[in-house]
Amino acid sequence: MSTNDDWTTERMGDMSDKTVIVTGANSGLGFEAARAFATHGANVALACRSVERGVAAGERIRDDAPATRLTVVELDLADLDSIRAFATSFADTHDDLHVLCNNAGVMAIPRSETADGFETQFGVNHLGHFALTGLLLDQLRGTDGETRVVTQSSGLHENGEIDFDDLQSAHSYDEWGAYGQSKLANLLFAYELQRRLRGAGIESVESVACHPGYADTNLQQRGPEQSGSTLGLWGMKAANAVLAQDAATGALPMLYAATAPEIDGGEYIGPGGFQNMRGHPEKQRSSGRSYDETTAKRLWDVSEELTGVRYGLDSN
Template identity: 70%
Template sequence: MSEWTTVQMPDLTGKTVIVTGANSGLGFEATEAFAASGAEVVMACRSRDRGESAAEEIRSEQPAADLSVSKLDLADLEDVAAFAERFRESHDDLHVLCNNAGVMAIPRSETADGFETQFGVNHLGHFALTGHLLSVLRDTDGESRVITQSSGLHERGEMDFSDLQGEDDYDEWGAYAQSKLANLLFAFELDRRLDAAGIDSVTSVGCHPGYAATNLQYRGPEESGSRLRLLAMKVANAVFAQDAADGALPMLYAATAPEISGGEYIGPSGFMNMRGPPAEDTPSRRSRDPERAARLWEVSEELTGVSYDLPEATVASEE
């Protein structure tokens, strides 16, 4: 099999795609690639101004790009619901939802709803967003996909259900790893519940970018005021990381390749799965545990107030 690149993306004319965090990094690169393939891309961005600037940058290279910017603050569940309502009012179809936006290894803070920010933005915000958009995904003409961006660091994650918000014990990298494990538990549980409901037209897939150089790595050191950490991140990005365009390939492959099946985990296939062309990767056993996933799903519905019209999957634990 030849190495997959954006050249192999199908014609997406007539398809509608949402990318969260579309104004920078992996989200920007994915948006540009989707637009180049003919898709209508809704750029879901926390800052409308930064989103519009990013859209103009893409249009300068692709004048025919079909882009719209819509405000989405994943740290505010009211804003998540408002974004979804605007989308439902203006669109009948949603072919790809890329749950991409995130924060990484930042000092402890809380969202508008009182959640620890990494867990609240990376997992709960996307859980709520997907739930609000599930009816559109189900009613879309043809196939639709939900692509949830995780990280190789999910392998270090533990779901501490006794202290999910890090109120008793907070470690910024531990909280990040927990949120990325939550992303995969959600992606795989969504796939199981779609199967249990007999919904074949919606596919849920997890992915990770490997080690990709983006501004995501800089926010933690900047917020903590650590110049040494910031310098170390910049050096590591320059020496070890692939660029953001290559880091976006697993998400694009998961979103568009015809051979993708529900419940897959896509990442780089090169050195230590940190770089290289996209292919199916092996997630941690913990991420495949349906009992842990079902518990997280129940907690997520309670915390967000968003319920899915899907039956609980009944499968044996894999751990």
Template identity: 70%
Template sequence: MSQSWDVSSMPDQSGKTVVVTGANSGVGLAATRAFARKGAHVVMACRSVERAESAKADVREDVPAASLTVGELDLADLDSVRAFAAWFEAQDLPLHVLCNNAGVMAIPRRETADGFERQFGVNHLGHFALTGLLLPHLRETPGETRVVTQSSGVHERGRIDFDDLHGEASYDKWEAYAQSKLANVLFAYELDRRLGGGDADDADVRSVACHPGYADTNLQRRGPEMSGSRLRLLLMKVANATLGQSPAAGALPLLYAATDPAVDGGDYVGPGGFMNMRGHPEKQRSSDRSYDESTARRLWEASSAATGVTYSLSDPA
């Protein structure tokens, strides 16, 4: 792979349909703009339809011919996830790429509509359910299709606490975030293993994990704002300004993972520059814990039980 891979390196996406969660801001919006510029039809799956419509108009200022559809999706509510999947089915569209991008980071303990700790519920369980419900579309779409799940370098400090997945006994916002981001990578790898056990007639679905490095987005501001800490908000703004790369640069690993022919199922992609926080995308190795197949299977079973979503895929074990 070239060390200078950027949006200009993306293959043409004409005729392809891409779903991007959290497409109204930050990395999701930057990715949406890039997909649209390359000819894809992008379904902007967002919690706020109003903000999504504003973002859609913003993209069309840059890409007048952009093919965009807004779909309402609240990953903190499984009823909304199921409603989005039903809505997507009614659109009668193929699905070439599902970008599990949306997330929350280091927030005070909150619960989703279904009683899950919010970071684990939104970052992992919501996307686990969404992927399972949309998987038939990915498998039925002719040719290669992909699921790209956005993680974070913080996953390296994560552990899956099966005795307290939702932080009811003890909660630390950064530990909860790290757990959810490790869950993203474990899920991406386990999904790819299970897809490898499917029938030969299935579509070639690849599951890939990625991380954006340190991108200057609203993601970092949410925690300080929710906790009412002006000092933390100020420090976060300073860190973003000095260390963060642009959302467009942060979107490059996701775009590479979603479109480049060199990417294989089970890959992990991130920026290859300073401390993997910035730079052009490259294949990397994730944490040792992320490759623990027994943990991945246990997490899969727990996620299916929690969401009520099952996959018609064989267990590689």
């Protein structure tokens, strides 16, 4: 474990020659990360399901960074057609891609399905980002210098298990269990991507994982809202008010993972304060399950089959 007690966005440096994608950039952690990238000069693509909310977020960012280069591009991670359209549009309008932040997600919502029939938490949090990264990999590889894929997980991945017999929770659904599975899948993917990149002799692309600790965002409220639980909604709001750090601080691990020169592929970054729920970013260890290479390889193969996106990176 390596601490960085004083790391803040002030240490990000000039990013005026960098192009960054942030998924879910219209609110919460994604918005704060996009604003930090923009204020440091980066060309930022706000990848948002709602273009209207993305445009509004871009206007707020321009208040802090009037000269910033921002684009808002529609991306619905619950729809493989939308993911393919986004990747095509981005490649047509951008020559380079230095950082891909796989940030967007849903948490503990009632069971529903994506446009392609995936359970929504697994489909959006894992399969959507798996497909997006695969479709953008050539652009990451073709960009001069080091590029990074940063995948946002959660401390709750520790409660997750990959149920290959019921990946889509069709037979039994627990909203928190499904969330934990999706967040564990994020880590298995991030680490397996790093192994496959190196196995293919690709040294220029780094795959890094992170988690925000407990940050005050709208994410926690969507489950109670969708299930109609007024008590649950007020409970989440109260917990956020008492326990959570603000979204800008919660975004620091993702920003550190994306920009710090001392970061290596395959690392896991999270806040180093109380129970890893708050504080400045540091290098950490995730759960034992997240480093299971047999599970990671199987999940990779299943993910390629389900999404139809093939990386062309063989496992060793």
